[in-house]
Amino acid sequence: RKEVEQDPGPFNVPEGATVAFNCTYSNSASQSFFWYRQDCRKEPKLLMSVYSSGNEDGRFTAQLNRASQYISLLIRDSKLSDSATYLCVVNDGGSYIPTFGRGTSLIVHP
């Protein structure tokens, strides 16, 4: 299985900060990309799909760079409730089998 790499963190930031996560993938044939959020002892929940042109949803912005094979997630004006683990997911081209990164832990403190 092709690799999906994330910096595990933790990223420890104050409320209101802007924080960015990167995720690299090794399979150049990958077709679709997502960011999920997982709270402790809970299931992952879809945060955003990542479109080729980049997309924004409120305080969250996702970008895809196919040439360098990475996706990014930017969180602006961090809230305490943003504290969670953020998982990068890449679907292999063809089989569309999802591959998860190990996740990046974010801790937002007052």
Add this chain to the structure above:
Amino acid sequence: GAVVSQHPSWVICKSGTSVKIECRSLDFQATTMFWYRQFPKQSLMLMATSNEGSKATYEQGVEKDKFLINHASLTLSTLTVTSAHPEDSSFYICSARWPSGGGDLLEQFFGPGTRLTVL
């Protein structure tokens, strides 16, 4: 997002018994469902891909005779952990993939997970 249910949410059993976990897509039909396992402080590990009407595809290192998967309908997949042992204790999560019509991105939606403890 779409709703996926999982039952039971937790189970405690004795070593040697079998445990069945159900995963249902409640408001859409899922031809593909996935089963994951997650140990504490570790990432999700894909165990198998469950396809309606055909045999599951297991990831390397996952014993298909121990983890029986049945995708009986477009809304139900079951995972049976046979002859469970303490090392099988984990958080088991299923997901269902949104139907692929229209060239969309094939998002997954996760069930709430089943926490299995084998004594």
